[in-house]
Amino acid sequence: MSKPIKLAILGLGTVGTGVVHLINDNLNELKRRSGRDIIITEVGTRRQRDDIDSSITQNADLMTVASSDNVDIVIELIGGTTLAKDVIMHAIKNGKHVVTANKALLAEHGNEIFALAEANGVHVAYEAAVAGGIPIIKVMREALAANRVDWLAGIINGTGNFIMTEMRDKGRPFDDVLAEAQALGYAEADPTFDVEGIDAAHKLALLASIAFGIPLQFDKVYCEGITGITLQDVNYAEELGYRIKHLGFAVRRTGEQDNAGQGNADEDNAGIELRVHPTLIPQDALLANVNGVKNAVLVNSHPLGQTLYCGDGAGAGATASAVMADVMDLVRVLGSNDDSNSANNSQYVPHLAFIPEQLSDTTILRAEQMTTGYYLRVHAFDHPGVLADITRILSDAGINIDAILQKPAHKLGQVPVIILTLPVVESQMNVAIEKIEQLESITDKVVRIRLDELS
Amino acid sequence: MSKPIKLAILGLGTVGTGVVHLINDNLNELKRRSGRDIIITEVGTRRQRDDIDSSITQNADLMTVASSDNVDIVIELIGGTTLAKDVIMHAIKNGKHVVTANKALLAEHGNEIFALAEANGVHVAYEAAVAGGIPIIKVMREALAANRVDWLAGIINGTGNFIMTEMRDKGRPFDDVLAEAQALGYAEADPTFDVEGIDAAHKLALLASIAFGIPLQFDKVYCEGITGITLQDVNYAEELGYRIKHLGFAVRRTGEQDNAGQGNADEDNAGIELRVHPTLIPQDALLANVNGVKNAVLVNSHPLGQTLYCGDGAGAGATASAVMADVMDLVRVLGSNDDSNSANNSQYVPHLAFIPEQLSDTTILRAEQMTTGYYLRVHAFDHPGVLADITRILSDAGINIDAILQKPAHKLGQVPVIILTLPVVESQMNVAIEKIEQLESITDKVVRIRLDELS
DSSP, rough: OOOEEEEEEEOOOHHHHHHHHHHTTTHHHHHHHHOOOEEEEEEEEESSOSSSSSSSSSEOOOHHHHTTTTTEEEESSOOOOSHHHHHHHHHHTTTOEEEEEOOHHHHHEEEEEEHHHHHHTTEEEOOGGGGGGGGGGHHHHTTTTTTEEEEEEOOOHHHHHHHHHHHHHHHOHHHHHHHHHHEEEEEEEESSSHSSSHHHHHHHHHHHHHTTTOOOOOOGOEEETTTTOOHHHHHHHHHHHEEEEEEEEEEEEGGGGGTTTOOOOOOOOEEEEEEEEEEETTTTTTTGGOTEEEEEEEEEEEEEEEEEEEEEOSHHHHHHHHHHHHHHHHHHHTOOOTSSSSOOOOSOOOOTSOOOOGOOOBBBBOOOOOOOEEEEEEEEOOTTTTTEEEEEHHHHTTOEEEEEEEEOOOSSSEEEEEEEEEEHHHHHHHHHHHHHSSSSSSSSEEEEEEEEOOO | OOEEEEEEEEOOOOHHHHHHHHHTTTTHHHHHHHOEEEEEEEEEEESSTSSSSSSSSEOOOOHHHTTOTSEEOOOOOSSSHHHHHHHHHHHHHHHHHEEEEEHHHHHHHHHHHHHHHHHHOOOOOOOOOOSSSSSSSHIIIIIITTSEEEEEEEOHHHHHHHHHHHHHHHHHOHHHHHHHHTTTTTSSSSSSSHHHSHHHHHHHHHHHHHTTTOOOOOOEEOOOOSOOOHHHHHHHHHHHEEEEEEEEEEEEEETGGGGGGSSSSOOOOOOEEEEEEEEETTTTTTGOOOTTTTTEEEEETTTEEEEEEEEEOSHHHHHHHHHHHHHHHHHHHTTTSSTTSSSOOSOOTTSSSOGGEEEEOOOOOOOOOOOEEEEEEEEEEOOOTTTHHHHHHHHTTTTTEEEEEOOOOOTTTTEEEEEEEEEHHHHHHHHHHHHHHSSBBBBBOOOOEEEEEOO
């Protein structure tokens, strides 16, 4: 048997401890698969831990661990975008391979980190950064390598999915479910990253880059959270055969595809849509039935068609599984270069799936240029002609109506009118909604939620 | 750019032609990802084709193509287990890598083929052999490489799933749907391989080997098809909250797990269950909602938990996607050994996920040793005490009843009694059923279908 592969784990929180446990639990499987001993030689931890095997060096100085001669692969699990970045850059400069679960760091600084790794002939692997234990990075970079990805849609934030699931299944309001999610440890004390969609946007930026071969562009992701979703809309959606999920979308638009409206669509909308928002999807879609904290990603590619990947998007076990899958890939490369830790870059799958010089500068569309269906909830006084006014405005704006649901009048004489539209460019919808809100009979702002048939 | 990678395609049927189209359609994507030109230099085809680019050599002699100096990777798409085997062995002996979609060949002769490849320092890739475009081979061998697989359950025959879906959705009988499936081209003129479960058993043998690290043992797969499923059972299952799907299961049993009965369970049932059969699963499981010709595989592993992979299990595009994903993996290895076509074996993922000397001879359980829940349909004359007799027999055999549904009497005075049981070793169930069938009030053979909660 060849010499052992030596790992350093930086950060012994939930996930770091999960990795230690995985290696203990599955030592035999790892050896049977890789033919190598895989051992933890060093851990970086602020406080000394007495539950760690005494053969492992503990060190509070992460930089020292990251460049230790006794380490082949550095596993970064401290999180954050400052120290984590310094440590990873230091490890790369010292010829170490890196495995990280840090989606925020990669979404914001990945272009720089990957370039440094390529210059140093090492690899930064990040399966655990997106959708936890679901191997979506491997699938997109390798299994779909012969495909042209047209679009993907993913439930990529477990907390958000838990909240949407509970609201629908139990008729509980948003605030109530959020409080429970915090009590259960699904949501942070400051839930902003989850409920405002920022965490999902980090992951979407990564998925979009490996789908289309574009640099990471987190700042261009349109990001809308679930804080505005009411039970009323959850229920109307169900009544119409849809379900509201918080989804991340990466969509490639060509000029032709986009004339979803009636001919007067904005022609300036060829490019890529990166967006994270609540979305009505058909109830019978598998994605609509991925519940609780589960994650799932649906990919539509040519010539494969639609494939779906579903599993736990967080947690110690799922994340450790993804971290160690990356390690096992690196072990294979290290095994074939036994004399040296560094290989030539062609042995690695390119960081962003496409070779660096082939990344393209395809336009990322602005929100107003994006094309989606819409759910509209309009509150109107129950006057004759109000429905005719609304539908005329939509029709004049080139917007096709797919379904209308007019509910009985409230006690105040107001009727909620629910309208589902076919796909339309947002700028057209903005104009129409402004006009609808100017109608005399309209009593409130129009509520709008995007809609996608996933077809 | 490095020298091009040269492919030979043997067989230009639906899938072979699909590969040609994929390479034409996605030439730019393939190059952007791999940094290499990937070209077809030769095709093996019985009759000359005039729709093939004139730069490609066409040859009816497959053996010549398989050993051509102008070929790096041989893609075998002729099917069958005789000529296909000869051609693959010949290619391997001539130092060619092989990509194949041939599940029957690998399930029956894979051990021999993989050993020859290992001896020759080449790789035989077979993503397309199981579940078409779903990258389940890559997922199991690589993405789950740090996990211990406990069990997997898969819808791995599209024709069977189409038939089961139509029976349930439209209340159509088996024969009627089969005839339509044949007309649509989903089922062969001789549908035996699909409806008797043989095709699924081929795929299950492959999945089980890479899940547990055992040699291929197709001959030990318990195999039951869908020809005996009636609309009556489909409907009773629905009434009880279940759905009947044709599934392949690979399950690792330890001694302790198996005392699902009440203590008198057979102790001789530690080992691996390989089985393909109709199965009741909960209606709300995602797997139960994978419909039509779609395939899906659910894997339960430690520490990851359950993950699900779903997509098209057949068809030119899906299969070509899988074939070319294998090619892209090989391109990466070839790229790092530019002077030679052969690499050292440690660069490849082992054929059966575990290194050959680590494959284990774990016992494969006989059918009577397998543990599952059961759906029983018993027809009895509506005499007082018959239900008491049946439940006493089950109880005496250590079988726990999970649900009972007694339907109103037929006009002949017979009542169908539907019983769902908790998991029990088959040998115990055999004894109980024999006793039930000896009861005077019982009018017919007991119908039994296995049941799994997927939990």
